[in-house]
Amino acid sequence: MRIILAADYQDMSRRAAGLIAAQVAQKPTSLLGLATGSSPLGIYRQLVAWHREEGLDFSRCRTVNLDEYVGLTPDSPQSYAYFMQQNLFDHVNLDPRNLHIPQGDCADPLEECRRYDRLLTQLGPIDLQLLGIGLNGHIGFNEPGESLNADTHCVALSQSTMDANARFFDPGQQMPTHAYTMGLGAIMTAKRVLLIASGAAKADILREMICGKVTTAVPASLLQLHRNVTVVADREALSRLPAELLE
Ligand code: GLP
Secondary structure: OEEEEEOOHHHHHHHHHHHHHHHHHHOOOOEEEEOOOOOOHHHHHHHHHHHHHHOOOOOOOEEEEOEEEOOOOOOOOOOHHHHHHHHOHHHOOOOHHHEEOOOOOOOOHHHHHHHHHHHHHHHOOOOEEEEOOOOOOOEOOEOOOOOOOOOOEEEEOOHHHHHHHHHHOOOOOOOOOEEEEOOHHHHHOOOOEEEEEOOHHHHHHHHHHHHOOOEOOEHHHHHHHOOOEEEEEEOOOOOOOOHHHOO
């Protein structure tokens, strides 16, 4: 695992965006696995800026997002579809036909999971998968548990995740209790994984992910078994890691 120490959130975002831009430049038809949450916002801002100012060209890229809340329509402000539109898709030259996210308001959840897996097989493997990390070690919405799922599935969100993500919902608004998530199979077969983390709250889980046991109790620890993982994280998030591991 390559671990890049960034000075702060902005530096983390710029370095991680640089790796994505390099991927797109090297392979214009790249299949990019995209993530939501607060961590990737700076990356998307940087990519939009490079698209506008330097002509970074996404016209032939294809994207697959990791996850979506069950029950939310794409135009719901809390949906990940809406998040992607607002923060990236509306501002770069990605072809709308090439953007894929599990459909939160689908009528048949099982069929939606199978559809997404068929799509991942047809388009894949993912060239570069961007990941954040949940406070409990989840990636996408692959939550800690007795076992992990290789395929796209519908998951009951853990209390830790509900608490962490409640900030995105209005007070009194019912937060979804379930989500669709890409499974570990598509993530582990991505050619390259880029995981980002920032802030002191992520320090303990980042150490567990990188230095702890590989365990389903910390889904991100599975990435220790992947051959091409780059972690870009800021000083605070890496504060509990031995200095010799850092670049
Ligand atoms: C959500 C998303 C994850 C994300 C995680 C961390 O649960 N499903 O993909 O990595 O939150 O979010 P944040 O970056 O806001 O800490």
